[in-house]
Amino acid sequence: MTDSLGNWRRTHYSKRIDPEMSGEEIIVMGWIHEIRDLGGIIFVLLRDRDGTIQITAPSKKISKELLEEIRKLRKESVVAVKGIIQESGKAPGGYEIIPNEIKMLNESKLPLPLDTTDKVRAEIDTRLDSRYIDLRRPTSSAIFKIKSRMLHSVRNFLEKGEFIEINTPKLVASATEGGTELFPITYFEREAFLGQSPQLYKQMMMATGFDKVFEIAPIFRAEEHDTLRHLNEAISIDLEASFCDQEDVMHILEAVVHTAIGDVIEHCSDELEILGVDLEIPKIPFERIDYGDVVDIVNSKGVNMKHGEDLSRAAEKAIGETMDGYYFITGWPTDIKPFYVMPNLETPKKSCAFDLMYKDLEISSGAQRVHKHDLLVERIKKQGLNPVSFERYLAAFEYGMPPHAGWGLGAERFTMCMTGVNNIRETVLFPRDRRRLTP
RNA sequence: GCCCUGGUGGUGUAGGGGCUAUCAUGUGGGCCUGUCGAGCCCACGACUCGGGUUCAAAUCCCGGCCAGGGCGCCA
Numbered sequence A: 001m002t003d004s005l006g007n008w009r010r011t012h013y014s015k016r017i018d019p020e021m022s023g024e025e026i027i028v029m030g031w032i033h034e035i036r037d038l039g040g041i042i043f044v045l046l047r048d049r050d051g052t053i054q055i056t057a058p059s060k061k062i063s064k065e066l067l068e069e070i071r072k073l074r075k076e077s078v079v080a081v082k083g084i085i086q087e088s089g090k091a092p093g094g095y096e097i098i099p100n101e102i103k104m105l106n107e108s109k110l111p112l113p114l115d116t117t118d119k120v121r122a123e124i125d126t127r128l129d130s131r132y133i134d135l136r137r138p139t140s141s142a143i144f145k146i147k148s149r150m151l152h153s154v155r156n157f158l159e160k161g162e163f164i165e166i167n168t169p170k171l172v173a174s175a176t177e178g179g180t181e182l183f184p185i186t187y188f189e190r191e192a193f194l195g196q197s198p199q200l201y202k203q204m205m206m207a208t209g210f211d212k213v214f215e216i217a218p219i220f221r222a223e224e225h226d227t228l229r230h231l232n233e234a235i236s237i238d239l240e241a242s243f244c245d246q247e248d249v250m251h252i253l254e255a256v257v258h259t260a261i262g263d264v265i266e267h268c269s270d271e272l273e274i275l276g277v278d279l280e281i282p283k284i285p286f287e288r289i290d291y292g293d294v295v296d297i298v299n300s301k302g303v304n305m306k307h308g309e310d311l312s313r314a315a316e317k318a319i320g321e322t323m324d325g326y327y328f329i330t331g332w333p334t335d336i337k338p339f340y341v342m343p344n345l346e347t348p349k350k351s352c353a354f355d356l357m358y359k360d361l362e363i364s365s366g367a368q369r370v371h372k373h374d375l376l377v378e379r380i381k382k383q384g385l386n387p388v389s390f391e392r393y394l395a396a397f398e399y400g401m402p403p404h405a406g407w408g409l410g411a412e413r414f415t416m417c418m419t420g421v422n423n424i425r426e427t428v429l430f431p432r433d434r435r436r437l438t439p
Numbered sequence B: 001g002c003c004c005u006g007g008u009g010g011u012g013u014a015g016g017g018g019c020u021a022u023c024a025u026g027u028g029g030g031c032c033u034g035u036c037g038a039g040c041c042c043a044c045g046a047c048u049c050g051g052g053u054u055c056a057a058a059u060c061c062c063g064g065c066c067a068g069g070g071c072g073c074c075a
Helices: A064-071 A124-129 A138-160 A199-206 A246-267 A269-275 A291-300 A313-322 A373-382 A387-395 A411-419
Strands: A025-037 A041-048 A051-058 A078-087 A095-106 A184-187 A190-194 A212-220 A233-242 A287-290 A326-330 A353-358 A361-368 A404-410
Touching: A025 A095, A041 A064, A051 A064, A051 A078, A064 A095, A138 A212, A138 A233, A138 A246, A138 A269, A138 A411, A199 A212, A199 A233, A199 A387, A199 A404, A233 A246, A233 A411, A246 A269, A246 A326, A246 A353, A246 A361, A246 A404, A246 A411, A287 A291, A291 A313, A291 A326, A313 A353, A313 A361, A353 A404, A361 A411, A373 A387, A404 A411
Parallel strands: A051 A095, A287 A326
Antiparallel strands: A025 A041, A025 A078, A041 A051, A078 A095, A184 A190, A212 A233, A233 A404, A326 A353, A353 A361, A361 A404
């Protein structure tokens, strides 16, 4: 039998209670985390968003009816408890609630698909199948509280820097941007695709005079990768700024990373402790290492890498062993970077592109962009693409396109860096990968 | 897509041609007034699917599906 909420409202989260409130009557609401029935006394741990609070029911202090009600409680059912706060050295946290009245708001089916108390650890696959229950575990929810704080921090920082937040379409007409595989969809009578990147749109925004824009939105990539650091749907923090070169946006990027980590340390100390992470604010400016030096270091580590190649996984690991924390790789060969990346004026084989790495993980890449129409057409042709399919995009470069630069930062990869988790799926509520499309 | 490893109660595991299929947690019941991974007693609950070998397959072989790890792909 379940009760209605009625006029009951939660007065306190578990973490907002302290022993000085002793004697006060409050209402807490949440899930039954654990029950220890000792016969003459019953201890119930009630869990809410922020933690747990002990409900203590001694048979001598409460009515028989209430004691029997409490004895019937089962794990993960949702209840509301009205009771008196009592200071107690024996209770966890130094206080407990002596109940006066309990409302059973909704019972949970048993047995549970996984253990919420971490006595028996479930595998990530099992956890993702029942993600709503998995996220009741503090070690799971802590990751998302940190991710949320990071996203707030980035928005806040860019807003202060007078960036305009934009939204670009995720339903796009053509697969002509290049390289990566796109997800085809049906768009009325036509074929369309899910957007792989807001790149071309945010560049078009530079022709509007908005000057500085950013977007935090999903990107979709139909690659059949099956690794701990790839997703088919991810959140990209994208930024583009006019009258800037790559150095300018690298400064912004390292400031964003620096600020976000500082904010997470300041506001998420409980979550970091739950995860056992000792997060430190990285020193800025981050170290810069030229692509040519990367090739030398990688080869010196016994990993074969030719000049002009992208980093293999082994190469990433080799360079990650040498470089500590966050660092930029600059001076990438023009040939292995996308057409919209500006070649270096003096040495056109080198580009104005950069990657931001954390140890052996690429978390961001960016560049100064080509803003000259004719050079852009030339670059598109050189990459084996057809300028005709870029007509609408290219037109934006004919009516006064300022020089500009920008980057995209992977929100999930950045979250991995801060939380120390080694599987990117841990950082997405409902991850989409090669095999998983539900829930 | 390739290579390696695996799939055993709800969860996490042990075992590895014939035993009542191990243990923990859980669930149900019982005892217990300070638990905090509570304790003790009783009960419940499982061999991924299809084919093959064999007197006999959860175990060996082949294939599918799924998972874990590594790689590739990822303008």
